[in-house]
Amino acid sequence: MTVLSGNIKKMSVDVNADNLAQYQLNVGDTAINMNDVIGKRISVNYQATINCVHCGRKTKKSFNQGYCYPCLTKLAQCDICIIKPEKCHYHQGTCREPSWGEANCLQSHFVYLSNTGNAKVGITRFVTDGVSSRWIDQGASQAIPILRVQNRLMSGLVEIALKAQIADKTNWRKMLQGEAEPIDLKALKDTLLKNAAPQLNELKNQFGIQSIADIESDIINIRYPVDVYPTKIKSINLDKELGFEGQLQGIKGQYLLLDQDRVINIRKYSGYHLDIDIQ
Structure with a gap:
């Protein structure tokens, strides 16, 4: 059994030589190769704690998939132009962080x-x-x-x-x-x-x-590591259910696919503190 505890971020992704998607989940300071977890039972418990993925501040609510409200309002990477790039306003001299915009948007x-x-x-x-x-x-x-x-x-x-x-x-x-x-x-x-x-x-x-x-x-x-696809999708909401347990049957996008047609969008819970048991 592997037991991990910590704040998570969206899964890191890559492909192997056969263009099969490879997934890695960071839990605190530990990285898990999620492809190796497929077929195993996992248990996840949410500790009702969220820390901002940028500044680490404890926050009651996550914004933009992992940010606290102060970071939401001051970071360039949280501005509306990240979702709608046609609204980029760097040229107007109003970018929240000009150096960040130059490194990321003016490329x-x-x-x-x-x-x-x-x-x-x-x-x-x-x-x-x-x-x-x-x-x-x-x-x-x-x-x-x-x-x-x-x-x-x-x-x-x-x-x-x-x-x-x-x-x-x-x-x-x-x-x-x-x-x-x-x-x-x-x-x-x-x-x-x-x-x-x-x-x-x-x-x-x-x-x-x-x-x-x-x-x-x-x-x-691109291929994905999926043994069984869901037929009637049931989305897991950690804010309401505070956890889940089941067999991991595949991964696609940023979703874990579990038995009983359940799925969870890991990216949505960036910054959440989770206890994860892998059997």
Whole structure:
């Protein structure tokens, strides 16, 4: 039996040589390889304690998946433009933390298409060895970067131009109900960019020809460590249930899939202090 206790954060993700998603959960100062836990019984108890993932302050309520209210109101990474990048206001001189904005927002970003049960458009900062951790966090079975843009503001403006034709959100219930049917993302890319050409050209005229660059890339396929998918999803709410116990049957996105069709979004509980027993 392995017994761990501490504040958690969202699972760290990667892929192996076969593009199988790899998960690691940090509990306090200890890291657990969650792929190795699949098939085992786990027991989780919530100690009714939350600490901010940024400053460590004890907080009665978690905001933006792990932050206390003071950090929510002062950190650039908690500003509305992180959720809606088209609202980036660095150029107006009103960024909460200009140095953070320069390091994270005034860098090139990628616009991508993915398959999370349905096709969607999204943005990501990093594509490492062909794979973005954002795709794994969203449970994408396929993904392809289609454009490289000069900064986060531009990524949001391009996303707006494309999402008139395609969703920009993941249907998490559909994503968790099984393996998605393959989508020809290359053909979809061609259609979307053709239809959005007037809006994209207008952005290039406004921000410069090099502000948006087309990318030629192959479709990336990602697999997930799932033995059994749920049929009727029952979401676990730690704030109400204060814990759960059962067999871990798989992991997809940031969700643990348990027996009896139960699922829990680990990312939602970043900063929560949990006691975890693995048998």
